[in-house]
Amino acid sequence: MLASAMVEAGLLQQLEELAERLGVKVLYESLDQQEFVVRSGTCLLRGQLVAIIDHRLTLGDRIRVLADCLSRFDLSTVYLVPAVRELIDARRAAPPAT
DSSP: OHHHHHHHHHHHHHHHHHHHHTTOEEEEEOOOOSSSOOOOEEEEETTEEEEEEETTSOHHHHHHHHHHHHTTSOOTTSOOOHHHHHHHHHHHHSOOOO
8 A cells, every 4th residue: 555655646746747847837725615515636826837726635546637737738748657658648538537
């Protein structure tokens, strides 16, 4: 189990570094709102793509949100370690979350 968490932490770090290279700002915030439902995801803020991720999400869910965001980009000319490329390609092929 510990090895799996280390792998996930490494994947998340790779995704965060890729986001930075692509100009995507990644924010981990408290999205616990009483009045309305707020979910992790992406938005355009003052012309910059921002991934807002609930800080309470598991590593796996953080990875999913960030991979979904990065799957919007053409990464064909960007070097990615195979595990990261496979993850992003899988998210690109997955139906959108509701």
